[in-house]
Amino acid sequence: MIRSDQILKTVEMIQKENLDVRAVTMGICLLDCRTGDAESTAQNIANKIKLLAGNFVETCDRIGGKYGVPVVNKRISVTPIAHVGAGFSREGFVRLAKALDHAATEVGIDIIGGYSANVEKGINQGDMNLIRAVPEALATTSKVCSSINAGSTRHGLNMDAVAMLGETVRAAAHQSADSNGFGAAKFVIFANQPGDNPFMAGAIHGLGEAEAVINVGVSGPGVIARALERKIEEEGAENLGLDDLAEEIKQATFRVTRCGELIGRQVAKELGLPFGVVDLSLAPTPLVGDSVGEILNILGVDDIGAPGSTAIVAMLNDAVKKGGSFASQSVGGLSGAFIPVMEDSVLADAAERGCLTLEKLEAMTCVCSVGLDMVPIPGDTDPETIAAIIADELMIGVINSKTTAARLIPVPGKAAGDFVSFGGLFGESVILPIRNTGKSSRFVKFGGRIPAPIHSLKN
């Protein structure tokens, strides 16, 4: 039998430290749903989702109940819809979004991702119509999330697409002005987007994936924070080096990952589907005690954004990957630490005090697992400035062979320092100021592509 102290440690992790499985995401291929028209394609999409995911939510809840580890979000990711709807009009793509939304509601999941396109090298007509449909699709549905891959290390950055996406972000926010621009909170732009990420808004079921698959996103910033606090209390901060604390993060991540994989594999087994990957990401929620920012505090910066913050995020991100990779048979997705401003109360507080600025966030995203995530910006920010921020963020990923993304929300009618709240997991924050607005339009208007980086001479 397992030792008593190990049992108590695990019990504590589950009962007191907010251990949960953040997301079980069913990836579904929709390529075979395509017919000659949007209406019957929409019907096929709805039928296939209902067929495969009809008892998905109930299965997740039952397995979560059996093991005492709740599955917080049940989600679906689908084949990027630009592939499914190629040849349809903008209106046809809006129709597909509504079909996805309707099917998601029918099967009882929280969110559906994959209203997506890959335009890393060029934009085809299907991609174009999907992007043009995004603002209306996001404003008129509640569960659909959209993501666009606009760059990659292999192909460079498509600046024509980025310029267009700057407009799209602003339009998505303004068409959902009655909900503070919430449409833009469901829209993310990537470089090096993975095809097996279970986290939203960027989940897709990539073209290299099986017919259907179960992926799992673990969480656990609370578990890591408590493990570090316990270690420091037991051994004294003066007796610990950062390498000791990195080791503690690895061990805590190991346990968190093992729990997530157990639940995911059980769900996959019950549904008769292959198990895909565990995404090791530390995904915070606005709840107190479930924050990545808090871990940074524990690791020694008094405020998030202070010098040292980037180094700590780098160490945290690496330790999470190391502990999780050892624990899991198959790791994928984004796998690292997220720093979504609105979704993390400690980050949002630091933004409110002016300690955490957009520039410092950008620096931290060089070493975190995603990018500028859930960042509310002034509603009157011009599209070229939005596009330039996106370009900055994506090139960090393109050059460094990593995933980066931008989820910016230009909150309509609000200015820097105003407050915005979406509630629930999407959280709240003050609106971050953008220094030097309106000074990047000549750069954005060049368009074309930023070439792919050289793969040698790495300095």
Next chain:
Amino acid sequence: MANKQIMVISVMDRDRPGIVAEVTEGISTLGGNLADLRESVLCGYFTMILVASFPADVSVETVELTLAKETSSRVSVEPAQGSLTEAAGSEEVYVLSAVGRDRVGLVAQVSRFCCNRGVNVLDLASHVDADQYTMMLQLDLSGIQCLEDFKTELSTFGKTTGLNLVLQHNDIFRATNEI
């Protein structure tokens, strides 16, 4: 196994070097083969239970006499009744942890609660730290019809007895602690 017979042997004594050696040497001189063995030392006292198969012509009395010569420790020998069974399959094994202020009758209350519901205790360990008593029970819940009802009853039981009871599936502990 037709020409073999299985015996269950238990040993209890104040702990000292040599108990395991004496007992197992005695068994091997009779041609006995060990199938399974567990030993534990608690507060300076040694206990061991083992299962061994002997040739058909070795009787229980022979084993008792041989072991009495080999060791001074108290030994009891029983012929195994029926076929040997393994603990329940891992699907229905749960771990119940119970933590509360130390007092008389805690284990009795918890085990009676389990017994009344047809739940078998597969393993039990406990320790006292200051005045806090911690119990870890490995339970076979295959006889439980509805896990939710059992959990509800457990929660009520915890409130009336002042115990903090947590029931988790055994697989969770294996997943988080085994490499």
